[in-house]
Amino acid sequence: GVDIIDEPIEVRPVCHYMMGGIHANVDGATELPGLWTAGEAACNSTHGANRLGANSTSECIVWGRITGELAARHAASNKSMTIAISQNQIAEEEKRIYDGLFRGAGDVNPYEIRKELTDTMDAKAYVFRNEQDLAEALKKVKELKGKMWKHVEDKADEYNTNFINVMEIDSMLRTAEVVLAGAINRRESRGAHSRTDYPNRDDINFLRHTLAYHTPEGPRLAYHPVVFTRYAPAERKY
Numbered sequence: 001g002v003d004i005i006d007e008p009i010e011v012r013p014v015c016h017y018m019m020g021g022i023h024a025n026v027d028g029a030t031e032l033p034g035l036w037t038a039g040e041a042a043c044n045s046t047h048g049a050n051r052l053g054a055n056s057t058s059e060c061i062v063w064g065r066i067t068g069e070l071a072a073r074h075a076a077s078n079k080s081m082t083i084a085i086s087q088n089q090i091a092e093e094e095k096r097i098y099d100g101l102f103r104g105a106g107d108v109n110p111y112e113i114r115k116e117l118t119d120t121m122d123a124k125a126y127v128f129r130n131e132q133d134l135a136e137a138l139k140k141v142k143e144l145k146g147k148m149w150k151h152v153e154d155k156a157d158e159y160n161t162n163f164i165n166v167m168e169i170d171s172m173l174r175t176a177e178v179v180l181a182g183a184i185n186r187r188e189s190r191g192a193h194s195r196t197d198y199p200n201r202d203d204i205n206f207l208r209h210t211l212a213y214h215t216p217e218g219p220r221l222a223y224h225p226v227v228f229t230r231y232a233p234a235e236r237k238y
Contacts, residue, residue, distance in 0.1 A: 049191025
């Protein structure tokens with residue numbers, strides 16, 4: 001209901017891009033042998049702590065070609081390679097998904113969980129962050145995860161958009177948990193991560209990448225050193 005001729009349009013910052021992704025080397029090879037990643041799904045340190053405009057193009061075009069060619073070459077020369085994930089692991093994951101959703105007895109609307117997640121991240125992990133807000137957000141995300149795997153309304157085996165949405169929200173909850181855990185442990189401000197309780201950059205303790213590994217208890221954090229080639233990071237003056 002806004003007439004843009006007479007009234008200003010309301011604008012606000014939004015999260016339109018994830019600077020993180022699947023940890024990979026400069027070629028797009030991950031820590032899991034045989035698994036390659038490229039584009040916005042990958043994190044081969046193109047951006048550092050703050051993505052510059054149009055830099056995502058390099059991820060798609062440059063690494064799309066580099067990783068695609070190398071992955072194809074790897075597949076052609078490793079046809080007998082065994083998969084690191086066992087069939088038992090796959091079966092267990094399928095059982096977790098289908099038993100939890102299609103045989104669950106919950107009545108929680110997944111779209112309500114999605115809205116609660118969005119509102120929580122907007123309120124507690126937005127542009128400016130602090131320890132208390134981040135901790136409260138992490139507690140809320142864990143609570144929402146506990147409600148999630150109870151029920152899916154549509155029981156169809158095909159074209160089940162309800163099931164797809166539930167799976168998407170599950171991924172969003174996992175991602176939010178990683179973002180929050182990493183933000184809590186990074187007690188500094190760097191790039192797009194601004195802590196009001198730690199306003200300065202701390203290269204001694206945090207000039208490193210945050211890695212997150214899945215465990216049943218939640219993400220396990222680790223760190224990876226930043227590789228310098230031609231340029232070392234300098235203080236941002238603008």
